[in-house]
Amino acid sequence: MDVGTLAFSALYQFGDAFAFLVLSACGLAVIFGMMGVINLAHGEFIMCGAYVTVSVAHTGLPLPLAIACGAIVSAMVGALVELIVIRHLYERPLDTIVATWGLSLIATQGTLILLGSTMAGVGTPFGSFQMGGYSYSLYRLVLFFMALAVLAGLYALFNWTRFGVMARATIQVPHMAAALGVDTRLVYSLTFALGAGLAGLTGGLYAPTMTLVPTMGTTFIMEAFVTVVVGGADVFLGTAPAAAVLAVVKSVMTSWQGQLFGQIGLLVTVIIVIRVLPKGISGFLLRERA
Amino acid sequence: MNALTRFFARLEGPQTIGRGPGFWIGFLVVLTGACLYPQFSDGYTVGNTVYFFTWVFMALGLSLIWGYGGALSFGQTAFFGIAGYSYGILTINFGAAYGFTLVAVVLAVAIAALFAVLLGYFLFFGRISGVFLGIVTLSVTLVLERFMAQTAGPEWRIGSARLNGFNGMSNMPPLTIPWPGGDIVLFPDVQLYYVVLGLLVLVYLLLRILVNSSFGNVLVAIRENPERAEMLGYDIRKYQLGAFVIGAALAGLSGVLYTTWGQYITPSSMGMTAAALPIVWVAVGGRSDITSTLIGTLVVLSAFQALTIHGSQYALVVMGILLVLTVLIAPRGLILSGASRIGRLFGKRGDA
Numbered sequence: 001m002d003v004g005t006l007a008f009s010a011l012y013q014f015g016d017a018f019a020f021l022v023l024s025a026c027g028l029a030v031i032f033g034m035m036g037v038i039n040l041a042h043g044e045f046i047m048c049g050a051y052v053t054v055s056v057a058h059t060g061l062p063l064p065l066a067i068a069c070g071a072i073v074s075a076m077v078g079a080l081v082e083l084i085v086i087r088h089l090y091e092r093p094l095d096t097i098v099a100t101w102g103l104s105l106i107a108t109q110g111t112l113i114l115l116g117s118t119m120a121g122v123g124t125p126f127g128s129f130q131m132g133g134y135s136y137s138l139y140r141l142v143l144f145f146m147a148l149a150v151l152a153g154l155y156a157l158f159n160w161t162r163f164g165v166m167a168r169a170t171i172q173v174p175h176m177a178a179a180l181g182v183d184t185r186l187v188y189s190l191t192f193a194l195g196a197g198l199a200g201l202t203g204g205l206y207a208p209t210m211t212l213v214p215t216m217g218t219t220f221i222m223e224a225f226v227t228v229v230v231g232g233a234d235v236f237l238g239t240a241p242a243a244a245v246l247a248v249v250k251s252v253m254t255s256w257q258g259q260l261f262g263q264i265g266l267l268v269t270v271i272i273v274i275r276v277l278p279k280g281i282s283g284f285l286l287r288e289r290a
Numbered sequence: 291m292n293a294l295t296r297f298f299a300r301l302e303g304p305q306t307i308g309r310g311p312g313f314w315i316g317f318l319v320v321l322t323g324a325c326l327y328p329q330f331s332d333g334y335t336v337g338n339t340v341y342f343f344t345w346v347f348m349a350l351g352l353s354l355i356w357g358y359g360g361a362l363s364f365g366q367t368a369f370f371g372i373a374g375y376s377y378g379i380l381t382i383n384f385g386a387a388y389g390f391t392l393v394a395v396v397l398a399v400a401i402a403a404l405f406a407v408l409l410g411y412f413l414f415f416g417r418i419s420g421v422f423l424g425i426v427t428l429s430v431t432l433v434l435e436r437f438m439a440q441t442a443g444p445e446w447r448i449g450s451a452r453l454n455g456f457n458g459m460s461n462m463p464p465l466t467i468p469w470p471g472g473d474i475v476l477f478p479d480v481q482l483y484y485v486v487l488g489l490l491v492l493v494y495l496l497l498r499i500l501v502n503s504s505f506g507n508v509l510v511a512i513r514e515n516p517e518r519a520e521m522l523g524y525d526i527r528k529y530q531l532g533a534f535v536i537g538a539a540l541a542g543l544s545g546v547l548y549t550t551w552g553q554y555i556t557p558s559s560m561g562m563t564a565a566a567l568p569i570v571w572v573a574v575g576g577r578s579d580i581t582s583t584l585i586g587t588l589v590v591l592s593a594f595q596a597l598t599i600h601g602s603q604y605a606l607v608v609m610g611i612l613l614v615l616t617v618l619i620a621p622r623g624l625i626l627s628g629a630s631r632i633g634r635l636f637g638k639r640g641d642a
């Protein structure tokens with residue numbers, strides 16, 4: 001195997017890991033950055049997106065449209081959850097985690113009761129391509145570019161739109177933003193729905209590549225946690241660089257010892273990083289900048 | 291008599307509800323009832339009660355870390371699993387002769403506590419708090435579960451103990467007490483019941499002394515305001531680590547007792563769902579008081595089992611709803627809120 005092929009293979013695996021980490025974590029990170037709340041039902045929103053996507057795809061609609069449906073339905077479920085549960089707990093962020101864990105239990109077991117233990121999936125689209133005697137799935141490249149697109153989209157949303165300005169004002173000083181006429185409650189609701197929608201998008205994007213089971217959320221949740229912890233509260237200065245660093249660890253460990261050691265590598269990295277940078281990468285970067 | 295009053299004085303304090311002769315008479319009545327109970331019941335029901343008791347230790351540990359210390363440790367089942375597997379590995383390799391099972395219990399709990407020291411050092415000395423503490427401990431648990439689930443192959447063995455992957459380990463010897471004229475084997479029946487009940491009472495009373503000591507008061511001060519506690523000169527990292535290790539050891543004790551009870555331990559006893567259940571028990575009862583935690587855990591566990599028998603698949607949904615409702619309506623916990631209401635009704639002193 002020549003150097004070019006080897007480099008491509010490494011890059012491909014890095015891209016795959018990077019996409020998985022960014023997409024797993026972005027919804028969680030948006031909600032965490034905004035409200036300081038970790039949504040433990042994050043995995044279940046991903047599961048919701050995946051189930052809706054596959055159900056819609058089974059009716060014959062093209063996959064991109066089905067994925068969009070998955071994201072929208074998840075966002076709507078998120079808005080509903082925010083209205084019923086989360087809204088009443090803004091004063092108590094630690095209790096929110098516990099409540100969302102309860103929601104996660106309800107969602108996982110509820111799905112199992114309503115839809116059974118598994119659901120027929122859809123095949124991975126686009127097939128594969130050959131490079132230096134190895135075959136690579138084209139869809140994984142699509143996922144990588146989707147991860148970049150999600151980051152770019154979030155950047156545009158938070159920096160160039162009216163919602164983004166209001167959201168950033170609410171993050172910085174909620175009371176001041178409220179005094180200036182920002183409906184902070186609405187901003188929180190929309191952010192939670194956005195986070196849930198991003199989780200649904202992730203579920204939809206990964207639905208063709210995995211088996212649909214009610215517990216599929218836990219496949220993503222550990223990676224999402226790890227990325228958010230390493231990244232800290234900021235999506236762009238935190239989640240993206242954290243995902244890049246962790247993707248290196250994960251892809252190296254995975255190709256060396258397999259999937260599980262990829263995860264153990266992530267966990268060990270996290271425990272070391274929090275010992276050194278308790279506020280994550282974004283906390284470190286922002287302190288340097290200030 | 292004087293020594294006895296001093297002993298009781300140490301069991302009472304601002305951090306626990308229940309004080310005075312009335313409470314302790316009630317405690318003795320309940321204890322007597324618990325001691326007599328096997329006389330009026332069959333072996334199976336008694337064994338089942340032991341099953342409930344084995345979980346209470348983990349709940350009490352979580353109450354200490356989360357309720358008193360304010361640190362969200364969502365990974366109690368990791369210590370549960372570590373201790374359970376350690377017990378299995380030790381006893382399968384070295385057998386049950388000469389009371390080795392008792393040594394194995396101590397060693398297994400010590401291994402879980404040692405793991406907690408290692409993990410807790412990074413967490414608390416890295417000053418991880420609040421939300422992050424919860425998700426890191428939970429991540430550790432999830433990875434541990436996945437690690438144990440993939441140990442199905444024959445290469446995963448420690449001595450003569452196969453780890454058996456997702457199916458878990460079984461056939462480890464039950465607790466055995468060496469006795470002249472034949473060892474006493476504690477099968478999940480009346481004998482094991484008395485041993486576990488004794489342990490439970492001991493742990494409960496020791497925890498009462500602990501939380502009402504200066505250690506417990508500092509722990510509560512840290513929960514209420516970590517900066518203030520630090521300004522007052524306490525090294526909050528050491529106190530939190532201490533509580534974390536004690537809680538982990540109790541979770542480990544649960545794990546060992548569970549393993550000896552069913553002679554069986556699997557990776558799913560550490561998974562996401564398994565990790566959520568202690569949170570439900572402790573939150574529903576009232577996490578900031580060990581008596582409420584104890585009662586709440588037993589009530590929720592028996593309700594959960596009754597539900598499992600009558601509508602197995604809905605039990606977890608009910609647990610989830612119970613957790614959400616508790617957080618929304620009675621954040622201090624149902625029993626603790628109820629107890630404080632009754633306390634106010636009778637105009638007793640104190641905030642209990």
